[in-house]
Amino acid sequence: MLTAEENTFLTQVGPGTPGGAMLRMYWHPINLSREINDESPTKFVRILGEDLVIFKDKSGRFGLIADKCAHRNASMVYGRVEERGIACAYHGWLYDCEGTILETPPERNDSIMRNVKTTAYPVKDYLGMIWAYMGPQPAPPMPHYDTLFRNDGTRKWLMHPGLDANWFQAMENSMDPAHLQVLHQEFIGRGKTPASTTRGFTDDVESYEFYITGYVGL
Ligand code: FES
Numbered sequence: 001m002l003t004a005e006e007n008t009f010l011t012q013v014g015p016g017t018p019g020g021a022m023l024r025m026y027w028h029p030i031n032l033s034r035e036i037n038d039e040s041p042t043k044f045v046r047i048l049g050e051d052l053v054i055f056k057d058k059s060g061r062f063g064l065i066a067d068k069c070a071h072r073n074a075s076m077v078y079g080r081v082e083e084r085g086i087a088c089a090y091h092g093w094l095y096d097c098e099g100t101i102l103e104t105p106p107e108r109n110d111s112i113m114r115n116v117k118t119t120a121y122p123v124k125d126y127l128g129m130i131w132a133y134m135g136p137q138p139a140p141p142m143p144h145y146d147t148l149f150r151n152d153g154t155r156k157w158l159m160h161p162g163l164d165a166n167w168f169q170a171m172e173n174s175m176d177p178a179h180l181q182v183l184h185q186e187f188i189g190r191g192k193t194p195a196s197t198t199r200g201f202t203d204d205v206e207s208y209e210f211y212i213t214g215y216v217g218l
Helices: 004-011 018-023 110-115 167-173 177-183
Strands: 027-032 042-047 050-056 062-066 080-082 085-087 101-103 123-126 129-133
Touching: 004 018, 004 167, 027 042, 062 085, 062 123, 062 129, 101 110
Parallel strands: none
Antiparallel strands: 027 129, 042 050, 050 062, 080 085, 123 129
């Protein structure tokens, strides 16, 4: 069982946390490219604990900026994409893909455009996915994982729904394999139905084996 401190150390990924600093050293795939398109040009995403909006402007560039508009916090997911970026739906502040403010329609004050920027992260459309880099510059090269480049098979992209839990809870759950045959009995039978819903497929399992590996944690 983790202590509260260990849990915080291992699972927090927001800005300023040790886990967040480590994960911000890498490019992350954050969405399928094809899902952000002319019909659906914006999408809210929460990446490493930050609320952000992916968008595709009318010149075809992808951007990733803070969900909250720097003016009065309207969500940019409702923004209108234009040639030069995305305009907030509320008062029209226009941001480019780097988060620079290009126009502030109701305000006649150039210092806003000179001094204010919204949070924006570099993104790349790479191998059918949109990748984001949220760490310090310079950004590392894009990853060259062999499975992304092999040509001797078929490649299929699938987006699974996010788990509404921290990753460590999912890992702790995998230490309890006996639940599988009962909790997931509707999905693991490959056409077979268990004799009893109480026992599920429990009797198909002869035994469980646990052993300690050489890995030393915390
Ligand atoms: S809240 Fe976005 S422009 Fe005013």
